[in-house]
Amino acid sequence: MKPPPFDYACPTSLAEAIDLIARHDGDAKPIAGGQSLMPMLAFRLAAPTLLVDLRRVPGLDGITVDDDGVMLGARVRWCDIEADARLAAACPLLAAAIPHVAHYQIRNRGTVGGSLAHADPAAELPAVALACAAEIVAQGPEGRRTIAADDFLVGPLTTALEPTELIVAVRFPPWPAGRHHGFAEFSRRKGDFAIVGVALFFDDADGAIAGATVVAFGIGDRPQRLAAAEEVLNGAAPSAELFARAAAAAADSVEPQTDIHADGDYRRALLATLLERTLAQSAGLASAS
Amino acid sequence: MSRPNAWIGSPVPRVEDERLVTGRGRFVGDLVPERLLHAVMLRSPQAHGSLRSIDAGAARDLPGVVAVFTAADVGAAGAVPLIPQRQHALPEGEAYRQPVIAVDKVRYVGEPVAVVIAEDPAIAEDALELIEVDIDPLPPVADHVAADSDAALLFEAAGSNRIAVLRARAGDADAAFAAADYTRRAQFGIQRHTALPMEPRGLCATFDPASGRLVLYGATKVPYYNRRALAGMLGLDIAAVDLIEVDVGGGFGARGEIYPEDFLVPFAAMRLGAAVRWIEDRREHLSACNHAREFHADLEIACRRDGTVLALRGRVDADLGAYARTNGFTPPRNVVQFMPGPYRIDHVAIDGHLLVTNKTPAGTYRGPGRFETSFFCERLFDMAAHDLGIDPVAFRRRNLLRKDELPRPFPGIVGVDAATELDNGDYAFVFQRCLDDFGWTEKAALQGRLIDGRYHGIAVASFIEGGGGAPRENARITVEADGGVAVDVGSSAIGQGLATVLSQIAADALGLPMSAVTLRHGSTTLVTEGFGSNHSRSTVMGGSAILVAAEALLAELRTVAAAELGGAATDVRIADGVVHGAAGQRPLSAFAGLSVERTYHNTKYTYSYGTHAAHVAVDPRTGHVEVIDYVTVEDVGRVINPATLHGQVIGAVVQGLGSVFLEHLVYDETGQLLTGSLADYLVPTATDVPRIRGVSLGLERCPNNPLGAKGAGEGGLIATGGVIANAVAAALRSFGVEPNHLPLSPPRVWRLIQEARRRQATPHETGQGAA
Amino acid sequence: MTTARITLTINGTATTLDVPVRMTLADALREKARLTGTHVACEHGVCGACTVLVDGLAVRSCLMLAVQADGAAVTTVEGLARDGALSPLQAAFRDHHALQCGFCTPGILTTMHALLTAEPDADEARIRDVLSGNLCRCTGYLPIVEAVLAARDAYRAPDGGPEAAR
Known part of the structure; x- marks a missing residue:
């Protein structure tokens, strides 16, 4: 080898x-x-x-936190994110997701840019980037451009990056105060790629859910927004019953893949379970069974 | 002796460890002989096909490539050596042996078709991409069902994919079934998996053309057998061949057998008059090293209404992969013969069908046949106990063999010399001890309960472990000039702490400190004959050989010392490295050079035994099973080193949990192996392991060897399948789930629950029949 | 370029190696620096046997090219012992029977050394979490966890910091 x-x-x-x-x-x-x-x-x-x-290229390893949100240089490593105490407030979904990435030794070398460019459909960062509507900053011979995560993630191990372009950074928009979030994944062993994962957040508008954003990963070619679940959630008050309905709607809206680790039916059911539990957790409700 | 048994029974630190924790171990990949060349194997990308041609011209032309060998280089048609049946050979197996390199057909993905020798392993891999192999595809025999149909044949000349049927028989099973109050039939399956030692296999051969001497490093398990066999295959005199054992990164049954590479690497060294090293990489390991465990069973149990098991009958299909390898028949043989385990089952009729398929050949893995039978039978017991309304603990108590029923023979195998009997033990005592340590009575209240979204279940299962494999073992003890002794033994180390355990035995036998003992093992240069490490035999057989040799050495010392120091030999006393005679004393070093070699013969196997208990919680929505508590209690006759034994037990349980939950070599319908990396072939990690409590007892010495010890190290694995599956069944009792197929992956458990729910929605068909 | 000359510090000693650029750090340590304590057991970044410290961080040396370590400080298992004596972590592994075949052990020792150097108070859950990046087939992990827990004191002691425990 x-x-x-x-x-x-x-x-x-x-x-x-x-x-x-x-x-x-x-x-x-x-x-x-x-x-x-x-x-x-x-x-x-x-x-x-x-x-x-790229190890000697300057300017790729910074983490910036300001009013515009969070900017991660392409060469920022998972261990850098874990060590940066600002991120728990500046982008809590990101902070919640990164401890799920692979194992200790990998987290000491694996980078943000590498993960995005690799675009594994079961990886954490692409899912979080999609949920947060992050922007990927790329530079090529023609100059610099910004690509929305949704446009960037094309398919399995496929991105909108030109072969001659490099990822320079990824930018996460500001995180409003009071926003609820949840991140969960189910894998055969800790540190493995997720069989199913969910990344989500929603805001509280006078007791009702607003701006619900639900992303699933590990179920298809790329992480995907679950509009069916978001529709059920938006405008409704958090409750176990609501979350069960949103989870069911989400499950009905997907056609998950089958591979050696799990079949599509299982993934669909698992997505519903994970989503229902994660919603309950993020809303501060006792987790449903 | 001034300190009888000072070392045996003591948890002394291992003599191997200082070297291994400082990076000074010497594994085969660490060896760099002069003029070293590197071998890589070109392996078949297809499961089944006719091998039309191999064009290696471009590969041979690549700078750095020294040679490319194919079957044509190894021998004329019909002259390519075949891998021998080392153990539990069957005459029917002869037609299914594997050529050391594919000749006219390929029969599994991973089968060697060419060998590249280059100055650098990376260049050798570059050359692989330049070799053009033309294979005409043939219909793949993808599983045991396809094999059984004989629609497509792996071996046209043999005429069938069924190598043989092994029939185990005791009593009159059909009559017992006809008269039974209750019978139940069920189907079971165990997935293909493998031993997966952390160090992949490796070999390093040196050949001196002038002297004709071949030395093969990286041997283990059975170096003496392999020397004999390889010498024959390579056309060398046995005296011209030595196999050398260096540090070994785990065996578990798979490492150390004769594989194609064991011939091809020394063959290349001989052809080139150079040193050739081959280090198996992990990808090829998964398709080249022995697979194990794939059995499909259709079994039936007959009981009295009171839960007395009367009889077992049925059929077991063994998916042996593409060839009959060195020990391929051992697992199915054990499956048919050891079905009763530690239980009193008088009537047995089990037919084991040995089938070839287009997959990597199978061999032994820790607890061969025992893991499988324990899973099948313990599941049947819990199904029967539930049907009959009997507590599973009471059910087992009723059927466990009593102390006074031992020894007791196992069922025989028709037409095969396979007689063996359980030796001694107090099965009921160990069973109770396990229940007590586990806290069965307190935990019983959890049975089937739903707590915080998870169902809890507990189960208990007993096992036997065969060990101390015959026929004999050799040891030589030599007094050294420094007053210590060198102990050479035919046993092999596979990472189990052999040198420590055997040093303890030698030190006690000679009344010396352990530091005075230098233990050497494995290599064929050490003793005249050796039998190695398989079948949990190295401590029992190697240790007994050391005892016999030590006794002889002491007798010799007494005779020699009496002549020098006066008095009778019986008056000579030897203690703490000093020899005391009538007219004075001499240090042991005065007798340097004194050396004896002895052979210990044994025809009887040892049977350690024990009981496992487990507590699980099942998440019905994800199918995830958490093992909350696990207790194992075993009796090994006599404990030599409680710390190394405990390590074996815990390690074996965790391997078993891998077998139960994670490990699966998945093939598709074309015979392609889909689990070609460690990201797909999953073994347990530190976050998967529950607290495991292991207790090892030396209740009563084994009567079958002077050491009194029984083979151990496999038992921790053996009962894992049965006890976990039964705990899951108990947890999910309200659904009526019967987990009869491994692995119990989350998708499988989830699906079982879905199916049970559908069954409950439409009642009827329970699959049982009260006769 | 397809070969390169790199200079790195290995276990405190400045070392210059000529390596093919495609050679992994693991192979360079083993074949070029002849430090064979670093083992390769999967070569695709799953098993952890090849873990070494690069500039103080535990990394898989099969997932790094040797050329990428140019200028770095590398610590291998051979660099853990102090003055010829076992380090407290190594001694704890022996005392707790935390190894059997010993093939995965170098990578586990280096990983746990890095962990305890950075987090001497790591609890059992943290140790297991980090250890989950290393596969061991013999021990069942529990004796390793015991050994690491026992070794923590040495990393907390005033003379047991990263320097002394190297």
Whole structure:
């Protein structure tokens, strides 16, 4: 399981990195933490002619928290997010999700940009980015552009990123005070990719739910908003009965995939259970059974 | 002896550990002989097909590639060596043996079709991509049902996918069934899984063309057998071949057998006159190392109304994969023979059908046949007990063998020399001890209760573990110049702390401190003959051989010392490394060079035994099962090192929990292995493991060996399937769920509940029949 | 470039290695630096056997190219012992029978060393959570958890900080 042959470059500026990638006709791949790319190289599922190591590119590892929300540089690692005490208030959904990412050693090297570019349909960050309507900042030979998470996540391991573009950062909008959130996933073992996961939040408008946003992941090609559940929730007062109805609506609205870990019917039922429980938890209700 | 038994029974730290915790272990992948070349295997990407041609021209031309070997290089048609049946061979198995490299057909994904030798392992892998293999696909035999139909054949010449039928018989099962108050029939299944030692396999061969001497590093388990067999396959004199054991990263039954690579690596070394190393990677391990455990059973139990089990009968299908490998018949043989376990079942008729399919060949995994039979029978017992309205504890008490019923023979196998009997033990005592330690009486109130959204259940199951495999083992003890002794033994270490345990035995036998004992094992250079480590035999057989050799050495010392120091040999006293005679004393070092080698013979197996109890909570909406408490109590006759034994017990239980909940080698209908990484083949991690309480007793010494010990180390795994499945069934009693197929993954448990709910909505059909 | 010269500090010693750029840090440590205590058991980032410390953080050395460690400080299992004596963590593993075959042990020792250095008060749940990134097939993990709990004191002691325990 040795990686295939490739060239290696370690540029010291973003422009140089983009230039290197552009000059290799899409056969070059950037590497940062490598926690998704290295296994693909070991299985020879990826065969780039050039690896462009981003570790010396300045300006990619910052976490900014201000009135505009949270900005994570592409090379921010999971352990950096866990260590940043500001994020629990600035983006609590993100803070709740990241401890579910893989294992300790992976969290010490895995990066935000790597996870987004890899776009595993069962991964946590793409789901949180979709729920929060985060924006991915990408830069290529043509310059910089901003891509909404919903547009960015195209399919399994597929994004809207051009082969010559690099992710520079991801921006999460400000998190209003009083917003309720919940994050849960069910996996065979702790640290495994989720069989089903949910990321959600809603606001409280005089005792009624407003702006409900519900995202499921692990059930299809990419994380997906569950509009059916959101419709049930919006405008209604939180209750166990409401949450059960929202969960049922969500389950009815999806066609989850079957793989070796779980069949589609199970995933649908599991989604309903997870969603009902997570809603109850986020609303401060005693969890239904 | 001044300190009889100072070491045996004591939890001494392991002599292996200092080396291993500092990174100074020496595993086969750490060896770098001179002029080292690297081997990688090209493996069949198809499950079943005719091998038309292999074009390795481009691979041979790649810089850094030294050679590419295919079957044509190994031998003419019909001359490619076949992997031998090492253990529990059957004449019918001969036609199903595996060529060491695919000749005209491929029969499983992962079967070696070519070997690349290169200066660098990465370059060797590059070369794999350049080899063109032309395979004409044949219809895959994807499972035991397809195999049974014989619609497509793996071995056309053999004429059937059924290698043989093993028939275990005791009493008259059909008559017992005809007369029984109650019978019940059920179908069971255990998924294909594997031992998965943490160190993948590896071999390093050196060959000296001048002397013709071949040395193969990385051997373990049965190096002496493998030397004999490989010498024959390679056309070498046995004296020209040595197998050397270095540190071994786990065995559990799978490592150390003769696999294709065990021939191909030394073959390449001989051809090239160089050192060749092959380190199995994890992806190939999953399709190349022995699989295990896939059994499908259709069984029936007959009882009296009072819960007395009268008879068992039925059919078990063993999915052995594509070939009859070295020990492929051991698990099915054990399944048919050991079905009664520690219980009194007088009438048995079990037919085991040995079937080939287009999957990786199967072999033994810790507790072969015992895990399977324990699962089948303990499930049947709880189903019967429930039908008859009898408490599962009372049901087992009634049927466990009493002390005065031992020894007791197991059912025989028709036409096979398989006689063996349970030795001794107090099954009821250990059963009660387990219930007491578990707190059965207090926990019984939880049975089937719904608490905070989860159903709770408890269960208990007993097991037997065979050990101390015959026929014999050798040990040599040599007095060293420093006053210590070197102990060489034919047993092998597979990471179980063998050197520690055998050093304890040797130190006690000779009245020496453990630090005076240097223990060497495994390698074929050490003693004239050895039998290795399988069937929980290394402590019993190696330890007994050391006892016999120590006795002989002491006798020899007395004779020699009497001649030098006067008096009769019987007057010589040896203690603390000093030899006292009538006219003075000498340090042991004065007798340096004195050496004896002895053989311990044994025809009888040992049977340790025990009971497991478990408490689970089941989330009916996710199907998740949490193990809340787990207790195992076993009697191993005599405990040599309680700490290493306890480690074996806990480790085995956790492996068993992997078998029950997680581990599954999944194939699709075309014979492709879908679980090709450790992200898909799931083994337990630290967050999956409950508190496990393990108690190991030495109640009564085993009568069948001078050490008094019984083989141990597998028992922790054996009862896990039965006890967990029964606890889940008990938790979900209100649904009438019968978890008869493993693994109990969340989707499976959830589906069982859904099906039960549908059944409850439409009553009738309970699947049982009171005769 | 397809080969590179890298300079890194391994267990306190500055080391220069010539490595193919595709070589993992794990293979470079084993084959080039001849530090074979770091084991590879899956090569795809699941088992944790190859864990080493890179600039103080526990990482899987099979998921990192050797060239990416250029300029870094790497600690392997060989670097844990002090003055030829077992470190408190290593001694605890021996005393608690926290290993059997010992193949996964180097990666577990380095991971737990990193954990206790950063979090000497890690409780059992935290230890299990971090340990879940390392597979062990022999011990069933419980003796490892016991050993790590027992070793915590040494990391809390004034002389037992990251420097001394390296």
